[in-house]
Amino acid sequence: MKIVVVGKGGREHALVRALSESPGNPEIYCFPGSDAIFQLAKPVAANGLESLVIWMQANQVDLCVAGEESYLVTGEGLANLCEQAGIPCWGPHFQSAQLEASKEFAKQFLLRHEIPTGKAIACSNLTEARAAIDATYPTVLKFDGLAAGKGVAVCLTEKEAEDFLDEVFVQQRFGAGRVLVEEFLTGPEVSIFAAIVDDRYLIFTPARDYKRIGEGDAGANTGGMGAVASRKLIPSNLLAEIESTIVAPTVNGLRNDGLPYRGFLYFGLMLTPDGPKVIEYNCRFGDPECQAVMPLVKGDLASFCLAGAKGELDANLISFDEGWSVCVVLASAGYPESSRSGDVIRGLDDVGSARVYHAGTRRNATGEWETNGGRVLAVVSGGASRQDAVAAAHAAADQVSFDGAQRRGDIGIMHFND
Structure with a gap:
């Protein structure tokens, strides 16, 4: 199986690794990719969406996986172009991706289908x-x-x-x-992910991310300084309520509105005193939640996504680890107001069994890894308990350093009663 993953960040690095670990040894490509991703995937000779689709046709690609949201709403949209070319795409059409591209569109959708929101x-x-x-x-x-x-x-x-x-x-x-x-809503936040295939869906492992730059959720907002994921993150009765009041009505709403959807959908939720409410939709996996969730996905993710892109939701192809996963992000100096590049990264070979997903790195002229963006990389470890996963992830992150590195020491700890 030939698969092209579209994107270049830490989320795509996690997706590429998870897909490459599927049985059958799929041949993975990535566009535009990164130096780190190209250790697992092959580059694509393209310079835009149209040339990417032409390349996929010429190279008989079996599946395109949309990682980065911008490609879904650029031009005619990645999924739309793939459909015209006869290439199965795991990612929604342009018109459906407006759930993320337009906050106003999403709010109107939520209100129209009476889905709880502010x-x-x-x-x-x-x-x-x-x-x-x-x-x-x-x-x-x-x-x-x-x-x-x-x-x-x-x-x-x-x-x-x-x-x-x-x-x-x-x-x-x-x-x-x-x-x-x-409206300002109060309560803990939780991220829910569903694989949607037309009128069917499968809920993946819930996660919680940490948006603020400083410990205790202090300081400026960021793209995410870490995440924790587990099937045990929220009670089963609460997940059932989320499914019945939010996930199922969203899937039904997409069908009723004639919005084709095959791909991941992220539900950013606030657990308010009045019940779960939708803060936002993302038409792909969250980042850095993807980096925390993917190590918990077992089985054949490649075949699962291919079947989904072709219109079949086969839940038997994958399963979910019942343990915990913690993702600790290291950000560059100046982030989030700015970012500094060119700082050499040390200790990447000393993290043991932890996974390292690169978001903003590159190889320098001497072959060393150096910073090349705001959120530089994520260190991820798991455990049977949250405390085990927290200890392992932070111990591994302790091994990695670069000048000006910023990191929260409370990832996986804050929001829980230890």
């Missing part, structure tokens, strides 16, 4: 946004389009709101777009 008002300019906030804090502001995980601000004060609105409407940091002023 109230929101869509605003086109500063004046409308200020009126919608109406001096009520905390408030949540969301840029309507894709923003690489940086388009959401939880604002506790007027200054924080004004700073974010300035980024959106004055600086246009994320490009042109509207803002949703959304």
Whole structure:
């Protein structure tokens, strides 16, 4: 089986490794990929979506796996182009990926199908946004389009709101777009992932990520400083409630709205005093949750995704480890406001059985690994208990270092009563 994974970050590194470990020794390619990914996968000679599809046709690729969200909504959309070319794609069509690409589209979908979520008002300019906030804090502001995980601000004060609105409407940091002023919800967060094939679905291992840069959830928001995953993360009755009130209605809503969906769907949830509510959808696996979840997936992921892309959900092809997995992210100096590249990474050969997924690294002229992005890499370990997984992951992360490295010591610990 020939598989092309589309993307270049830590999530794609985790997907490539999981797919490569499937029985049958699938031949894995990646576009655009990275130096680390190309230790497991072969590069693709393409320079854009159209040339990628042409290459896949010429090389008789059996399956395309969408990792990075931007390709799903670039041009005609990766899945749409694959369908036109007769290539099975594990990833949703352009129109369905608007659940992630447009916060306003997602909110309208949620309300239309009576799926629990916070109230929101869509605003086109500063004046409308200020009126919608109406001096009520905390408030949540969301840029309507894709923003690489940086388009959401939880604002506790007027200054924080004004700073974010300035980024959106004055600086246009994320490009042109509207803002949703959304109700501030309280409670612990949880990430739920489902593999969806038309009107059927399979829920993967739940996870929880850590967004803030500092321990105790202090400091600036990031793309994620770590994650913990386990089937035991939330009680079975709560997962059943999430399935009946959120997952199943979402799948039914996609079908009723004529939105084709074959691929992973991420549900970002807040466990409020009034029950679970949807904060956001992502039309792919989360990052860094993917790095925590993938080591817990057993069986034949490659065949599972291929069958799904062809319209068959075969849950017998995979199973899930009942233990725990903890992912610890090391970020570069200056992150998240900026990032520094070129710092040599030490200790990668000293992590023992832990997995290391590269997100922002490269090989330098002498063959050493060095930093090349904000979130540099993730160190992942598992265990029968959460405490075992936490200890193993942090012990392995202790072995890795580079100048200016930032890392949270409470990943897998905070939010739990130890």
